[in-house]
Amino acid sequence: MIETSTFSYVPSEHETEAASNSYLMSLVAAMVGLPLPIVNLLATVGFYLGNLKSTPFVRWHCTQALLSQLGLFFANSFGFWWTVSILFGDESLSNAYFGYMFTLLVFNLWELVTTLVAAIQVRKGKHVKWWFFGALTDLFIPSGHA
Numbered sequence: 001m002i003e004t005s006t007f008s009y010v011p012s013e014h015e016t017e018a019a020s021n022s023y024l025m026s027l028v029a030a031m032v033g034l035p036l037p038i039v040n041l042l043a044t045v046g047f048y049l050g051n052l053k054s055t056p057f058v059r060w061h062c063t064q065a066l067l068s069q070l071g072l073f074f075a076n077s078f079g080f081w082w083t084v085s086i087l088f089g090d091e092s093l094s095n096a097y098f099g100y101m102f103t104l105l106v107f108n109l110w111e112l113v114t115t116l117v118a119a120i121q122v123r124k125g126k127h128v129k130w131w132f133f134g135a136l137t138d139l140f141i142p143s144g145h146a
Helices: 013-032 038-050 056-088 095-123 133-140
Strands: 002-005 127-130
Touching: 013 038, 013 056, 013 095, 038 056, 056 095, 056 127, 056 133, 095 127, 127 133
Parallel strands: none
Antiparallel strands: 002 127
C-alpha cells in the first residue's frame, strides 16, 4: 500500500523537512478543526501553494498530500452532511449510514497511519508513494525516482 524508494538525487535537509511537513500539515489541521472536513483541505492547499516553486521532491510530496486530502474531503463531507441531516432533518439512522460511517472511520485511520509513515520516511529522504494517490501524483508531477 506504501512504496518506498529513493529519488534520483539525494534531497537536502531543507527539502526533506518541507516534504515531511506537507503530510504533517493535514494532521495539525485535523486537531484544530476536527468536525469540519474543509479545514484539513484548506491547510494542505495553503502549504501546497506555498511550495509551488520548490524542488521536484517537495512539490511531488505536497501534491500527493493534497490529492489524498481532496479524496478524504469528499468522503468526510458526505458523512458530515448525512449526519447533519439525521440530527436536524427528516433522515433516520439506517444500516447504510452505519456502514458508511464504519468505512469512513477505516479510511480516516488508514490515512492517518499512512500520513505518519510518509512524514517519517520522507524526513529520512526516502520517496514514499501511496497506493492510489502516488500513481495519480505521477500524472501531474513525474517523480523522477530511480
